Each structure stands twice: as structure tokens, then as C-alpha cells.
Amino acid sequence: MQLRADSVSVVIDGKPVLSSVSVEAKPGRMLVLAGKSGSGKTTLLNVLGLLGRVDTGSVVVAGQDATKWKDSQRRRFWRDHVAFVFQDYGLIEEASVEYNVTVGRRGLFGLRQSDRERVEQVLNHVLLSGRGKEQTARLSGGEKQRVGLARAMFRGADIVLADEPTASLDRKNRELVINFLIEEARRGATVVVATHDEGLMAAGDDLIRLGEQRPSESSLHSETVS
Numbered sequence: 001m002q003l004r005a006d007s008v009s010v011v012i013d014g015k016p017v018l019s020s021v022s023v024e025a026k027p028g029r030m031l032v033l034a035g036k037s038g039s040g041k042t043t044l045l046n047v048l049g050l051l052g053r054v055d056t057g058s059v060v061v062a063g064q065d066a067t068k069w070k071d072s073q074r075r076r077f078w079r080d081h082v083a084f085v086f087q088d089y090g091l092i093e094e095a096s097v098e099y100n101v102t103v104g105r106r107g108l109f110g111l112r113q114s115d116r117e118r119v120e121q122v123l124n125h126v127l128l129s130g131r132g133k134e135q136t137a138r139l140s141g142g143e144k145q146r147v148g149l150a151r152a153m154f155r156g157a158d159i160v161l162a163d164e165p166t167a168s169l170d171r172k173n174r175e176l177v178i179n180f181l182i183e184e185a186r187r188g189a190t191v192v193v194a195t196h197d198e199g200l201m202a203a204g205d206d207l208i209r210l211g212e213q214r215p216s217e218s219s220l221h222s223e224t225v226s
């Protein structure tokens with residue numbers, strides 16, 4: 001699923017955070033949003049995920065101008081197509097790991113047997129094998145982050161949006177997260193990741209740097225990494 005920002009500007013408290021930014025994320029590719037802290041990476045990621053408003057410009061989802069969408073259309077987009085891997089976003093702390101992985105995908109009577117097996121598969125993949133029944137609140141920060149990955153994997157989402165997914169992780173977990181994102185792109189997902197982690201930048205297919213303003217240029221410099 002194609003995801004595009006067309007000349008998007010965002011002003012927060014009178015301050016221009018994004019100034020006419022255009023960027024395109026494509027299926028089967030990982031787009032990296034790079035830039036210093038405060039350069040607007042999270043803001044742009046929120047805009048692309050239809051979580052944040054724009055002041056000018058538009059966000060185009062699979063050819064449709066999503067800036068005009070009603071709440072119900074946005075909710076359908078999130079439910080059917082997107083997995084968010086955000087640090088403090090979307091995990092229900094009181095619920096079990098398994099519940100968080102499968103949230104929004106459970107039937108009236110809970111999980112089907114095939115889903116149960118799939119949950120165990122994705123938990124195994126993020127090194128949380130056998131931890132499905134644990135309360136999410138009891139997990140460490142890095143483990144919670146991996147629950148987010150497991151959920152994205154379980155959903156097989158068309159679009160995976162990740163905000164600083166390797167921040168404050170040890171080396172092993174960092175590699176796990178980077179490989180996960182590479183694999184998601186490889187299976188055909190549109191992956192967008194905001195980061196200042198050089199290793200993750202290097203793993204991306206496309207890279208955009210935010211906040212590098214030069215007098216005669218736009219605030220954005222785009223390059224393609226092969």
C-alpha cells in the first residue's frame with residue numbers, strides 16, 4: 001500500500017515543525033526518516049499514520065486523499081492496514097501479552113486454534129516464546145517493544161510505522177528489531193521508520209533527512225540508498 005505526504009506543513013504553537021515536506025513510502029521498501037532530535041520525525045510519522053493533522057498539504061493513501069477522511073475511514077485504515085510500533089503507544093498494560101498481540105483480531109469467543117499457534121510463532125520470533133499469558137505490565141521496556149513487533153507481525157499489516165524502535169535497546173534486541181523491519185519490507189509491507197540510529201538508517205531502502213535547512217533549498221533532502 002502506497003503512502004505519500006504531499007507538501008505537508010505542520011505548525012505547532014506557532015512554530016513550523018514541518019515545512020512543505022514531500023515523501024513517498026512504497027510496498028516492499030523501508031523508508032527511513034532521519035534527522036536530529038526535534039527535527040520533526042515523530043510528527044511526520046504521525047502525519048503518515050493519520051494520527052496527526054496537517055496545516056497544509058495532503059496525505060495520500062493508496063491514491064486517495066486521506067486528509068479528507070472521516071474518523072470512521074481513519075479507524076478502518078488503522079484496523080485493516082496499519083501496525084504501529086511506538087514506544088509508549090497502544091499496549092494495554094493490564095492485559096496479557098497474547099491479548100496485546102491479537103487485539104482487534106479476536107473473535108467473539110477469543111482465539112481460534114490456528115491463531116493460537118500463530119501467536120506462539122510470532123512470540124518465538126521476537127524471543128518471547130511461552131510468555132503469552134504474562135501480564136504486559138510485568139515486562140521490561142525492551143520486551144514490551146518486542147510485543148509491539150509481535151503484534152505487527154501477527155497482523156501482517158500492509159503498513160508498518162515504527163518510531164525510534166531501536167532506542168535504548170541492547171545490541172541483540174537492536175539487531176532483532178532491525179531484522180524484523182527488513183523482513184517486513186521483504187514480505188511486501190510498506191515500512192516507515194523514524195530513527196537516528198545509524199545502523200537502522202543503513203538498513204533502509206530510502207532515506208529522507210529532516211531539518212537540514214539550507215538557504216536555497218527546501219527543508220528536505222531526499223536520497224535513495226541502494
Ligand SMILES: Nc1ncnc2c1ncn2[C@@H]1O[C@H](COP(=O)(O)OP(=O)(O)O)[C@@H](O)[C@H]1O
Binds near residue numbers: 035036043194
Ligand atoms: N505536542 C507538541 N506540543 C508542542 N511541541 C511539539 C509537540 N510535538 C512536537 N513538538 C515540537 O515539534 C518539534 C518536532 O518534534 P518531533 O516530531 O517529536 O521531533 P523528533 O521526533 O525528530 O525528535 C520539536 O521542536 C517539538 O518540541
Ligand SMILES: [Mg+2]
Binds near residue numbers: 042164194
Ligand atoms: Mg521523535
